[in-house]
Amino acid sequence: MPRSLFSTPVVTLVLALVVGLLYGRLGQHQPIAFDDALYVTQNTWVLQGLTAKGALWAFTNADAANWHPLTWLSHMADQSAFAGHPGIQMLENAVWHLANSVLVFLVLSTFGLSRPMAAVLALVFAAHPLNVESVAWLSQRKTQLSTCFLLATVLLYLRTPPGVKSGRRAWLLVLLFSLSLMAKATGVVLPAVLFVHEFLRWRRTPETPRRVWFITTVRRLAPLGLVAGVGAVVTFLAQQGQGAVASMETLTLAHRVANAGSAIVTYLRTFAWPAELCLFYSMPAAPDWAAFLLGLLLLAIGALWAAAFLRRAPLMALGLAWFGLSLLPVIGLIQVGSQSHADRYMYLPMIGLLLFAGAWAETALRPDGIPLRPALLGLFAAFGVGMACHTAAYVPYWSNPETAYRRALAVGGSSYAITLNLAGALEDGGFYKSAETVNALAARTWPNRAGAVGNYASSLALRGKYAEAEVQYRRALALEPDNFKLHYLLGLVLIESNNPEAEVHLQAARRLLPPDSEWRSTNLEIRNILLGRARPK
Helix, strand or coil, X not given: CXXXXXXXXXXXXXXXXXXXXXXXXXXXXXXXXXXXXXXXXXXXXXXXXXXXXXXXHHHHCCHHHCCCHHHHHHHHHHHHHHCCCHXXXXXXXXHHHHHHHHHHXXXXXXXXXXXXXXXXXXXXXXXXXXXXXXXXXXXXXXXXXXXXXXXXXXXXXXXXCCCCCCHHHHHHHHHHXXXXXXXXXXXXXXXXXXXXXXHHHHHHCCCCCHHHHHHHHHHHHHHHHHHHHHHHHHHHHHHHHCCCECCCCCCCHHHHHHHHHHHHHHHHHHHXXXXXCCCCCECCCCCCHHHHHHHHHHHHHHHHHHHHCCCCCXXXXXXXXXXXXXXXXXXXXXXXXXXXXXXXXXXXXXXXXXXXXXXXXHHCECCCCCECHHXXXXXXXXXXXXXXXXXXXXHHHHCCHXXXXXXXXXXXXXXXXXXXXXXXXXXXXXXXXXXXXXXXXXXXXXXXXXXXXXXXXHHHHXXXXXXXXXXXXXXXXXXXXXXXXXXXXXXXHHHHCCCCCHHHHHHHHHHCCCCCCCCEHHHHHHXXXXXXXXXXX
């Protein structure tokens, strides 16, 4: 094939057409309150746009159980430029995904894959339905930004020969890697991946003594390692401080380990056959040790396969290391949130699988010695087209909150958070009776959760059932007596019933108010009302 057919401009154009066809409809999608409210639609700092105070807040807070100032600044800049047009902000995610797809092509070809192979694998990355969550969900801008700067770091590193001493390049590497971690910290494993790459490169030409090579490599990677270490510590402290890290009481170590092994099986299965994808997958009630053992077996097979081709295709080992190491921060050994796994967690590890597959395909031979590369190249291209068809059918499930939540409950299983968010979406759409039905189910399913009982009370109040709402609000307050919002809402219900006790609860709500720095716009509205700064609508 002519080289010009796989030049960077031509590949970029093809990838742009693919991404545009698959994600061009994002401009008509609605934000999904589950996380989008936290990051954009109800975040008072973000809604103010890009300001000096907002930038200071972005660098000094750990809201959303993460320290990711670059993500906050990105959403603030969008708000300044496109306020009132969330569709444009969603389309920007697709632009970042296109940039990442092009970078995948450049990184794979710089690692040593042929340009046709790298182009086809970049097509698979651009079109794969596992990546829909990272593109179609507005709050996943952090995944896009982090991956973009991480791949740029890898590309610059690969294009800087080991013997070249350039202070400017070294500082640029640190800057790019720091920006990646300031968007999302999943790339902390990059120094370990690059160490594996250096080892495999030294192994091919071991003229340098092992000790000299080791010291030189450690020195070269030390700045990135330092940045990674700081990023990992800051992220863990932020997540622990915000209560996002599950304790051993709520999720045992055995359950975490079993779920991690199960997740590997799930990620490999959905990469090859993405039949049932959704926004949220509930944690199973009991450990699945059979799936855990299968996960270990699949990793062992991959390792043996890479070892068998180590001389002919060392990049297979690098691809496996990329896949395994980049899954470590999100595999669930340190459990963050209540999901068993998430499609977005495969955005970066998928690149390792693509490198593994491409390296094998470049050197695979038939029994008679004829290369299999042309046939495998066509097979990967057909796989990419098939994934594009699947993505085209899956993207509409992200078009509005109700559709996304209903699919999550149908595919991912019963979930407290998703059920409450579905009820909220129905209320936002004016479907109060349907919302009451969903909230009643949630209150029965999770009777000891103040959020479920309180939301049911709110549904009753919205339909004018004040006496029933009062009973449910009191139940919720018994579960969470220091919840200012429950006191406030009960006070409003009691006002409707001309009950003088309303003043008691409104005063309690005022006493328990969050500070002015609280980011939720709804909480600040209540604060302003109780402090006499605004009137109830």
